[in-house]
Amino acid sequence: MPTRDEEFRIHHGRELSGTLLWAGGSFPDNTRVLRGAYTLAWRQYTQLEGSSGEFGCLAVFITPNAAQPQWLHEA
Numbered sequence: 001m002p003t004r005d006e007e008f009r010i011h012h013g014r015e016l017s018g019t020l021l022w023a024g025g026s027f028p029d030n031t032r033v034l035r036g037a038y039t040l041a042w043r044q045y046t047q048l049e050g051s052s053g054e055f056g057c058l059a060v061f062i063t064p065n066a067a068q069p070q071w072l073h074e075a
Contacts, residue, residue: 016072036062041053 004023009014017037023031038060045057 010040011042014040016060022030038062 002024004026007020008022015037017034020032020034025031040058040060042056042058045055047054
């Protein structure tokens with residue numbers, strides 16, 4: 001059974017591209033259109049003691065859209 005967030009999942013090895021729809025498009029304000037393709041590669045960040053001690057990080061690098069005002073690109 002599909003979930004509302006299915007197209008937004010960020011598991012290792014997943015490639016994000018094209019149009020991402022929340023709940024099959026039932027919530028148009030959550031629709032995102034990606035200009036490129038982004039393969040997700042999680043990396044180990046740290047390992048703490050215990051069975052749930054592994055922490056990972058995911059960084060996805062994008063190129064800003066030149067058509068948007070510069071202030072949208074500044075953090």
